Amino acid sequence: xFKQEQFEQLIKSALITMSEKIxxxxxxxxxxxxAVLLGKRKRALPYNWIFNWKKAVAVAACxxxxxxxxxLAVSPxxxxxxxxxxxxxNKIWMVRQQNDDSGTITITASEGLDSAxxxxxxxxxxxxxxxxxxxxxxxxxxxxxxxxREIGFKIKVPACFPDGYGLPKRIWVGEYMKAQDGKLVATxxxxxxxxxxxxxxxxxxxxxxxxxxxxxxxxxxxxxxxIGMKFKPGFRCEEIKVGGRNACWxxxxxxxxxxGQKPQQVIERAISWEEGGMTxxxxxxxxxxxxxxxxxxxxxx
Amino acid sequence: xxxxxxIKRCQSGDINAFELLVERFGAQAVRTAYLVTGRQDLxxxxxQETFIQCFYSIKQLKKAEFFKTWFYKILLRTxxxxxxxxxxxxxxxxxxxNFNAVQLHHYDLEEAFxxxxxxxxxxxxxxxxxxxxxxxxTLRYFxxxxxxxxxxxxxxxxxxxxxxxxxxxxxxxxxxxxKGLNTASSEDNQSRKECILNV
Numbered sequence: 359x360f361k362q363e364q365f366e367q368l369i370k371s372a373l374i375t376m377s378e379k380i381x382x383x384x385x386x387x388x389x390x391x392x393a394v395l396l397g398k399r400k401r402a403l404p405y406n407w408i409f410n411w412k413k414a415v416a417v418a419a420c421x422x423x424x425x426x427x428x429x430l431a432v433s434p435x436x437x438x439x440x441x442x443x444x445x446x447x448n449k450i451w452m453v454r455q456q457n458d459d460s461g462t463i464t465i466t467a468s469e470g471l472d473s474a475x476x477x478x479x480x481x482x483x484x485x486x487x488x489x490x491x492x493x494x495x496x497x498x499x500x501x502x503x504x505x506x507r508e509i510g511f512k513i514k515v516p517a518c519f520p521d522g523y524g525l526p527k528r529i530w531v532g533e534y535m536k537a538q539d540g541k542l543v544a545t546x547x548x549x550x551x552x553x554x555x556x557x558x559x560x561x562x563x564x565x566x567x568x569x570x571x572x573x574x575x576x577x578x579x580x581x582x583x584x585i586g587m588k589f590k591p592g593f594r595c596e597e598i599k600v601g602g603r604n605a606c607w608x609x610x611x612x613x614x615x616x617x618g619q620k621p622q623q624v625i626e627r628a629i630s631w632e633e634g635g636m637t638x639x640x641x642x643x644x645x646x647x648x649x650x651x652x653x654x655x656x657x658x659x
Numbered sequence: 660x661x662x663x664x665x666i667k668r669c670q671s672g673d674i675n676a677f678e679l680l681v682e683r684f685g686a687q688a689v690r691t692a693y694l695v696t697g698r699q700d701l702x703x704x705x706x707q708e709t710f711i712q713c714f715y716s717i718k719q720l721k722k723a724e725f726f727k728t729w730f731y732k733i734l735l736r737t738x739x740x741x742x743x744x745x746x747x748x749x750x751x752x753x754x755x756x757n758f759n760a761v762q763l764h765h766y767d768l769e770e771a772f773x774x775x776x777x778x779x780x781x782x783x784x785x786x787x788x789x790x791x792x793x794x795x796x797t798l799r800y801f802x803x804x805x806x807x808x809x810x811x812x813x814x815x816x817x818x819x820x821x822x823x824x825x826x827x828x829x830x831x832x833x834x835x836x837x838k839g840l841n842t843a844s845s846e847d848n849q850s851r852k853e854c855i856l857n858v
Contacts, residue, residue, distance in 0.1 A: 366800065369800045372785070375779075377694055379693075389707060390678070391678045394711055397711060
């Protein structure tokens with residue numbers, strides 16, 4: 359009879375015999391010891407330093423950004439420089455206007471405008487960045503000669519206009535200002551503005567590019583600037599030739615908001631060009647066609 | 660040096676003592692890994708990995724007396740993980756086993772036992788068991804663990820271990836019978852029945 363004890367003995371014996379098929383290595387102790395020591399060294403380090411390009415680049419980028427942020431945070435000089443650069447490069451004039459008793463309109467600098475297509479404008483801004491910072495005060499003059507005397511350059515104006523449009527009664531000269539010791543200090547006159555549509559000439563700042571909803575009425579505004587103008591991020595324009603000049607043509611739909619009135623959708627068209635170090639802009643939201651605007655620009659002398 | 664003393668020295672970070680511990684338990688660990696996983700190619704790696712893990716966590720062992728159960732707990736866990744990870748690798752040793760499969764023809768078990776063939780048949784039977792049953796059989800008959808120790812290693816109740824052991828033995832006996840091996844004397848049917856029942 360084969361009892362349970364014998365059966366268990368058989369199992370035990372079978373397992374032992376079968377396990378003897380495998381011979382454990384004699385140097386297992388030293389192998390494990392080496393592995394442990396190696397692992398110990400690895401674990402002693404705060405990080406498993408296996409070089410990885412991607413990680414290295416990511417870490418370098420993070421450190422650079424972090425370093426930059428720290429430097430900016432602790433260095434007032436650098437911060438001031440960065441602020442100035444950001445203001446000049448990314449922000450430009452005209453969002454809010456204030457009329458005082460003397461008829462001066464102060465327009466506060468604000469939003470940024472950007473464009474690859476009108477790189478020249480940006481370059482002009484960079485060239486003149488020392489002059490341009492902060493708000494602009496506009497002073498009206500009644501004759502071109504007077505305004506030219508003030509601003510120091512020749513103001514070219516169109517010779518012909520469509521019906522209902524013409525030269526204005528007032529020419530606005532913009533004086534740039536910057537903050538110094540908590541006060542605004544004038545830095546020079548660099549810009550001329552005028553309105554050709556015969557509307558309220560106090561509202562000179564209504565252009566597509568000054569998108570601060572300053573004036574809700576459609577206008578035809580003409581601007582000459584020594585400083586240059588920058589355009590909205592994502593701004594795209596078509597490069598055209600107008601009277602032998604390389605110009606930038608821009609057209610889009612905009613919304614005119616007026617307090618207490620329903621917003622009005624209108625087409626805005628603009629031509630901008632560089633000439634003699636000046637930036638010119640003719641901006642219309644009164645509904646003139648491209649041909650009409652081109653004709654106005656062609657007649658500028 | 661006694662096991663307990665050796666383990667205490669290991670807990671104090673003595674690497675030489677640990678090497679001694681590996682030499683003392685290494686062979687048994689490798690063989691257990693082999694029996695449980697059936698993977699000759701992995702057994703040594705499993706044992707080594709277990710010892711490495713053991714080195715790093717031996718300080719957590721509160722009582723040195725429980726080293727054996729604690730160690731086999733790690734070994735089984737590691738074996739399970741590594742076998743699962745390498746399950747797609749070809750098991751050459753298992754192929755060999757298949758070629759050497761024992762064909763028994765109505766031997767009496769005692770006679771077969773003498774011929775060493777029964778051992779292979781039993782091992783084949785053990786190999787066919789499910790992993791939980793194989794583990795209890797190995798711990799019980801190869802490592803000489805008590806029921807309570809197995810329960811401690813597996814983290815289950817003693818009743819569960821007993822039941823698994825019973826089922827495993829029954830399946831092994833059935834396998835042997837299927838192979839034509841009488842687990843009782845052919846002259847005594849009653850005894851054979853008893854034997855089967857006893858199993």
